[in-house]
Amino acid sequence: MVSLLKMPDSLQQHLRRETNEPPNEPREIAVEIDDVDFAYGAHQVLFDVDLAIPPRAVTAFIGPSGCGKTTLLRCINRMNDLIDGARLTQGSIKIDNVDINAPEVDVVDLRRRVGMVFQKSNPFPKSIYENIAYGLRIAGVKKRRAIDEAVEKSLRAAALWDEVKDRLEKNAFGLSGGQQQRLCIARALAVEPQVVLMDEPCSALDPIATAKIEELIHQLKSEYTIIIVTHNMQQAGRVSDSTAFFYLGRLIEFDATEKIFSNPGEKRTEDYITGRFG
Amino acid sequence: MIAPKHILGNFDEALAALRNNVMMMASLTERSLDRALEGLFKRNDDLCANAIADDEEIDQLEKQIDKDGVDILLRYQPVASDLRRVVSAMKLSSNLERMADQATTIARRARKLNRHPPLPEIDLIRPMYEQAMSMFKDSVDAYAREDVDLGRSIVPRDDKLDDLNRAASRKLIQRMAEDPEQLRGYLNLIFIGRCLERVGDHATNIAEDAVYAAAAEDIRHQPFVPSS
Numbered sequence: 283m284v285s286l287l288k289m290p291d292s293l294q295q296h297l298r299r300e301t302n303e304p305p306n307e308p309r310e311i312a313v314e315i316d317d318v319d320f321a322y323g324a325h326q327v328l329f330d331v332d333l334a335i336p337p338r339a340v341t342a343f344i345g346p347s348g349c350g351k352t353t354l355l356r357c358i359n360r361m362n363d364l365i366d367g368a369r370l371t372q373g374s375i376k377i378d379n380v381d382i383n384a385p386e387v388d389v390v391d392l393r394r395r396v397g398m399v400f401q402k403s404n405p406f407p408k409s410i411y412e413n414i415a416y417g418l419r420i421a422g423v424k425k426r427r428a429i430d431e432a433v434e435k436s437l438r439a440a441a442l443w444d445e446v447k448d449r450l451e452k453n454a455f456g457l458s459g460g461q462q463q464r465l466c467i468a469r470a471l472a473v474e475p476q477v478v479l480m481d482e483p484c485s486a487l488d489p490i491a492t493a494k495i496e497e498l499i500h501q502l503k504s505e506y507t508i509i510i511v512t513h514n515m516q517q518a519g520r521v522s523d524s525t526a527f528f529y530l531g532r533l534i535e536f537d538a539t540e541k542i543f544s545n546p547g548e549k550r551t552e553d554y555i556t557g558r559f560g
Numbered sequence: 561m562i563a564p565k566h567i568l569g570n571f572d573e574a575l576a577a578l579r580n581n582v583m584m585m586a587s588l589t590e591r592s593l594d595r596a597l598e599g600l601f602k603r604n605d606d607l608c609a610n611a612i613a614d615d616e617e618i619d620q621l622e623k624q625i626d627k628d629g630v631d632i633l634l635r636y637q638p639v640a641s642d643l644r645r646v647v648s649a650m651k652l653s654s655n656l657e658r659m660a661d662q663a664t665t666i667a668r669r670a671r672k673l674n675r676h677p678p679l680p681e682i683d684l685i686r687p688m689y690e691q692a693m694s695m696f697k698d699s700v701d702a703y704a705r706e707d708v709d710l711g712r713s714i715v716p717r718d719d720k721l722d723d724l725n726r727a728a729s730r731k732l733i734q735r736m737a738e739d740p741e742q743l744r745g746y747l748n749l750i751f752i753g754r755c756l757e758r759v760g761d762h763a764t765n766i767a768e769d770a771v772y773a774a775a776a777e778d779i780r781h782q783p784f785v786p787s788s
Contacts, residue, residue, distance in 0.1 A: 516637055543639045545776030556642045557571070558564040 288314075288334035288536070293524050296538035297336050300523065312337035312377070312477060312507035313358055319372035320353055322365065327353050329531045331373070335524075337476075340499060340508045342522035342539065344515065346559065349528040351511050355479050358382075358509065359396035360389050377477065394421060397470030401482040403462035405454035405469075410437075410446050413454050413465055414472045421473050432472050440468035441498050460491025467498065471506075478502065480510040484517065496521050515555055519543045527551045571636050575645060578628050582649045582656075585621040586700045588614055589656045592663040593696070593759065597689050600670035600752065603678065611667035618660040625653035641776075648773035652703060655762040655769075659696070662755040662762075669748040669755075679745050681735055684728040688756040691721045695763035702767055706774035714767035715779065721760035728753045 289311070313335040320328035328350045335341050343351035353362065357375055360382060362368040374381045382392055394417075405413050414433045423429055433450070437443040442464045446457070454465055463483060470478055480499070484492040499508055499521050512518050518525055519539060526536040527548070535548045546552045553559050566572045592614035599607035629650040632638060638646055673679070695717050702711035732746045732753075739746075768780050 515639065519639065544643070546640055552640050553564060555639050557567045559567065 288332050289336065290537045290541075292541045293336070293536070293538040296523060296540065297339055300339070310337050311335065313509070314376040314379075315354070315358075315373070316376065317373035318354070318357070318370060318375060320350070320357060320362070321367075321369060321371050323367035326371070327531050328357075331528075331533045333526060333533060333536055335507060335509060337507045338503060338505065339523040340503050340510060340521050342518035342525045343509065343511045343528060344513075344518050344525060344554075345528035345534075346554065347513075350531040351526075351528045352481055354528070355481055355509060355511050358477065358479055359393045359398055361393075361398065363389065390420075394473045395475050396477040396479060397473065397475035398479045399463070399466050399470055399481070399483045401485050403459060403466050403486070405457070405462050405465050408454060409451045410454050410457070410465060411450040414469050417469055417473050436468040436472040437465075439471050439502065440464045441494060441501070442468055458491070460487050460494060463487060463491070463495060464498065467495070467502075471502075475506065477507045477509065480508065482511055482513060485513065492517070515543075527554060529554070568636070571632075571638075571642075574628065574632050574636070575638075575642065578625060578632065578646065578649050581621055581625050581628065582652050583700075583704060585618055585625065585653055585656045586703075588618050588621070589660045589663065590693070590696065590700075592618065592660050593666070593693065596663045596667035596670060597685075599667055600673065600685065601682065603674045605671055605674055608667040608671045608674070612664050615660050615664045618657060622653045622657040626650055641773075644773045644776060648703070648769040651769045652766055655765045659759050659762045662758050666752050666755045669752050673745055673748050676742075676745055679742060679749065681732060681746065681749055684731060685749060685752055685756070688721060688724045688728065688753055691717070691724060692756045692759040692763065695721065695760050696766075699763040699766035699770060703770035703773065706770070708771050708775045708777075711767045711771040711774070712779060715764055718760045718764045721757055725753050725757040 311334045313333075315331055315333040315335070318328055318331040319326060320331075331350075331354060343355060345351050356362045357370065358377075370383055374383065376382065377392075377395065380387065406416060408416065411433055414436050415429045418429050418432055423432065434443060434447075437446060442461060445461060446465075449456075454462065457465060463486075467478070467483075484495050487495065496517065499510065502508060503523075510518075510522065522539045524536065525539045525542040527534045527542065527546075527550075529550055535542065535546060535551045537547065541547075542551060543555060546555065566575075592611045595607045595614070596611035598604065599611060629646050632646050636642075673682075695714055698710055699714050701707065702714065729750055732750050736743050736746045768778075771777055771779050
């Protein structure tokens, strides 16, 4: 019941409309963020964040620079573990009801289940094929045929297959920026994650490449839970089902995107999205 | 409610200009309706001619508001209350333009009536005029002041105007049978009554748009619920 309180009614109604679910059925939760405080050393950057991220939907994190949205995103696959002194000082993040920060959780397995796509595309300096096969091999897939199939499947899922199928052995750096970013998405999808985190995935791309990624996000959400950090309000409006607005390390408002962008409940949200901030 | 300043000063200016044009259009429309009805009551063809002439300026303002609204959508992609302000301004202008068209029709009918001896049944029009204009002024006021309660209160007032129109039509049809000599005159009065009834409908639309702009609430096609 506690979890449901974190997911506003208007958002639940929106998700039910999208998925034709019967009313009054409790919503599943893909990622449950419970009362989280987070600090880099002595510097606290997140305060009491409570959020229930719905599965198979796109959730956008928005807010001004330094509001903590990327930090929270990186908490979800424990990318912050790589930074000295960075730690959750309170609360928990659960996926499938398991606290991802519990000592028994294997962080490599967690990052397989929670893939990530970064602001700047970062393909490995290898062939297109190897970029995707690499993660599969790490995950223990050895059979060439299984890898071939997974490479094709992921490239198709990332809407890149038709553009690269004849040059799989070519270096990934030969691809355009937008193609490289879709390759990174394909790489994340190859290991069949539950959740895909995207940290401003289109900020370095032209409008056409951006539109392709957005279309891809739209297609992927039927199978994956997607969380996207974006500074582009219009993008958040276009691609997401739910939007969370952060300010100074606090979650100010979380609701269905159509509600946030048409009639937000909080004045600070309204001021931010309409460009009347500070 | 005055929103804090936008980071882009141009945006605030564009929004203010849009709103000013809507207010200008509303006052011209009010003047045009007043002139048309005064032209009828005072049997003054000059006032009728003025009402008809006003329409041109109002039409131009409608086009200007549509152009400016689209321009704002294109340049700034407003959201939330800003988006509602732009959308409601464009909807208001369309309703105002149609009200002004009613004023033109009333003025034309009034000129025809003025060519013949006065009909005492003209008194049936006056309460309709008063009701329609009070609805119109209040709806524009609700928009200008973002007054949700006032906006809501206008919608049920349209029923009274409809009743007045029905009663007047009945009476005028009866008079047509009794006095077929004046048939055209009575017919013109029926048309004028219908125009005022339409003015009330447009005022209702404006009130609904005012509520939408201020409170993001769509109150169209709903049974009236008094606000607490």
